[in-house]
Amino acid sequence: MTTSTHSRIFDVGIFGFIKILLRGAAQVMFQCNAWCGLLFIVGIFWGAYSSGMPEVGWGALLGVMVSTATGFILNLQQEEGFEGLWGFNGILVGCAFPTFLGNTVWMWFALALCAAFTTWVRTGLNNLMRGWGINSFTFPFVLCVWFFLLASHTMHSIPPLNTSSHVLSTLHGIHFHLGLDGAWEVVKVWLRGLSQVFLIDSWVTGLLFFLGLCASNRWAALWAVIGSALSMGMAIVMGLPVEHINEGLYSFSAVLTAIALAVTFYEPSWRSAAWAALGIMVTVVVQAAMNVWVQPFGIASLTAPFCITTWLFLLPMFRFDDKHPDHTAWHHRS
Amino acid sequence: MTTSTHSRIFDVGIFGFIKILLRGAAQVMFQCNAWCGLLFIVGIFWGAYSSGMPEVGWGALLGVMVSTATGFILNLQQEEGFEGLWGFNGILVGCAFPTFLGNTVWMWFALALCAAFTTWVRTGLNNLMRGWGINSFTFPFVLCVWFFLLASHTMHSIPPLNTSSHVLSTLHGIHFHLGLDGAWEVVKVWLRGLSQVFLIDSWVTGLLFFLGLCASNRWAALWAVIGSALSMGMAIVMGLPVEHINEGLYSFSAVLTAIALAVTFYEPSWRSAAWAALGIMVTVVVQAAMNVWVQPFGIASLTAPFCITTWLFLLPMFRFDDKHPDHTAWHHRS
């Protein structure tokens, strides 16, 4: 928080602010590209409306706006804000609240409070982690939403929608049995693994997310689909429940691990590719573990498996090329 | 631990030691003032005897004595000891053990071991957190008591009193229904929010705590009552269980967050006041979340919601005035 009073929210202009919001959507997958973010938001709205839950789309918009505006109000470091780094936790909060909580007035108040909260929690956790060369990723979203989801079991003003389920709610119910159907069904599962990054269960949304990544960085697009495919294979081999695999629920964290390790924090190479492939497999195990761990509390593991696995793969600070490993590069570059 | 052999426990003198003990009581609410501590201890004994649980008062005395003596025996940094910073975790241990555990001989042994344990856990956690500009607060109390409360479910020598309840035990049973009674009932709930800082459920004790704060720092006294009132309001709005609100169980952590953010780690100002108000509201959510989280384990969340929320509000290292934010100031100043 600098003492400068410049660059407040009103100085950016309406188009500048919209561009920052779109970049906020794109930063969920480590991209700093407004077109990518636009395709992500179109994908979110498609998935929300096609499954009869339009409030997920509007929640996403409110979340990214509130968390980005909070960064301006707290006068945080400008460069990060312009790169969309204030918004990506908030947009995920906005997708999660209407998915897990009842559509009451106080849910929208809690959504806004939680989205704002992620902005300074991110600043704080990044301060905490800076010395280890790592970043808080989407963990501010995970931590803040966990507080509200746990609280929803005793706060009657924000009742939980799915108290008995420990997995992400499913927005529609097409159950696909692997091996019985054709390649087209496999491709749809594959794409749903991408769409679940924003808690959406729709292959069309997954395709829009893939196109958004292509618009920004083709390596990221490639590794997103590798992450989704490899995690689907690992989940089948390890005997995880078919209905969850089918909805892409074992792939969304692996997609993020893949983009982080193969493209964002290491340069694409054979060694970083092997490292990312290992990370994808471990993410599936960590996700299965966390699903069991959070089950008694009636909450979802969200993207925590991605955060934990990627930290465990970055903390050793290996280098696969001649450059020094700069794991904070995401800040400065994207 | 310095190599100096001076300043051991016997050099202080009996009156000096009593003064250090009283400051230890006061430091639970960030005050370094023996008169404040005296009023706190009077309040604890009033609440303990009036509810038929005198062992809570004697436990508090034993706890503060053992943990302070441990600091002398381990020859820790003297300045902290003279400011009462070895005692505040121990006095809370002393209040918690007779509240949650059966009155056996081994409970008193465990109380003394746990109170002593907090003293070096505090030193260790402060070493761990120093680099981030934060302090362990009452978390040594929380962590060490959690170990013993969890263990009590399998250690037959220290049986739990309330295995089925996940909230703090209630010392008396006057159930008040908000909105049906008059302003006097609201004031009593308000004061019970203060008394619960030491796990006491008594409005008289809350009043004595308020007077103790007035004797030390009027800003702290003001923010204690603001914290209790605002958290009560937030708890009502969010639909938390009325019987717990009535006993002040959603206010004690918020009272500590309020004093920490508004008075102790920031200078009183409009901006720090807004920041503290936000912290009070978030504390209520974190407390509701932690109550759900600890429920399966048959333990209480203690003051963990205060610690976690205050850390999340201090870690971003915001500054609201021209001074550099010195979040370790509590050590040196109070």
Place this chain on the structure above:
Amino acid sequence: MTTSTHSRIFDVGIFGFIKILLRGAAQVMFQCNAWCGLLFIVGIFWGAYSSGMPEVGWGALLGVMVSTATGFILNLQQEEGFEGLWGFNGILVGCAFPTFLGNTVWMWFALALCAAFTTWVRTGLNNLMRGWGINSFTFPFVLCVWFFLLASHTMHSIPPLNTSSHVLSTLHGIHFHLGLDGAWEVVKVWLRGLSQVFLIDSWVTGLLFFLGLCASNRWAALWAVIGSALSMGMAIVMGLPVEHINEGLYSFSAVLTAIALAVTFYEPSWRSAAWAALGIMVTVVVQAAMNVWVQPFGIASLTAPFCITTWLFLLPMFRFDDKHPDHTAWHHRS
């Protein structure tokens, strides 16, 4: 990870590699001595075959080989590898997997993946903890095995053996009632406390482990038996379940705490002896607490009580002699 391409796994030679593996076994109890490790492995195989679970012995061998080879493949710091510090987490993984998981093909794949995982998790956690002067100890083993044990409840390819039990599985069923039998029975319980360090329940194995320690460091052997005896006494006094005390389940973490505090991180002296005795007693409480804490998740607390207690006793950075406390000495010395 240095850029040097020397000292890869094939340069060490078969006898050099075997020596490194044996040291890896010995490092579980902080010893860098191949004879000690040989006696440990003989003890593991004795316990495994005598209880009809030979796969525990072969798992231990596979675990130490995979995790050590991973250190070579990742080209980690050589000195640590030659001291056996890549292998001690892996051998524990190898003992734990066949003890807790069904003997399927995928269990062996998961065992190898988990053993390899511990090697870079150890590097990462040591990077994380270096600034606080502490070491990750066996926590990489604990963390990685927790992931797989939790996941086993939903991964059908690696089914759990004992879903209803929250304690370590017992390899044979001799139930001994303290006080009814003679001194010989007490001695057997005492030695089983040592054998459980590698999840083995056999007094013969405990005796072999004791002889192995004698071959390396007599202070360590002495403190191992003090740790086992004192924790047995503390467990009896605190009323912990007799059947678990009998199997040595409240002693194995205390044995490690004893060797760490009395011999490894402090020079043997009266003051470090008192500190270690306190650490042994606290370890029993932390273990009882963690057993209750992990019970709802159907996993074991493993050596986490040792890690947590020893961290809490090292973090204050006390010094008991004129030397500066170098808590990272284990790296460089043993």
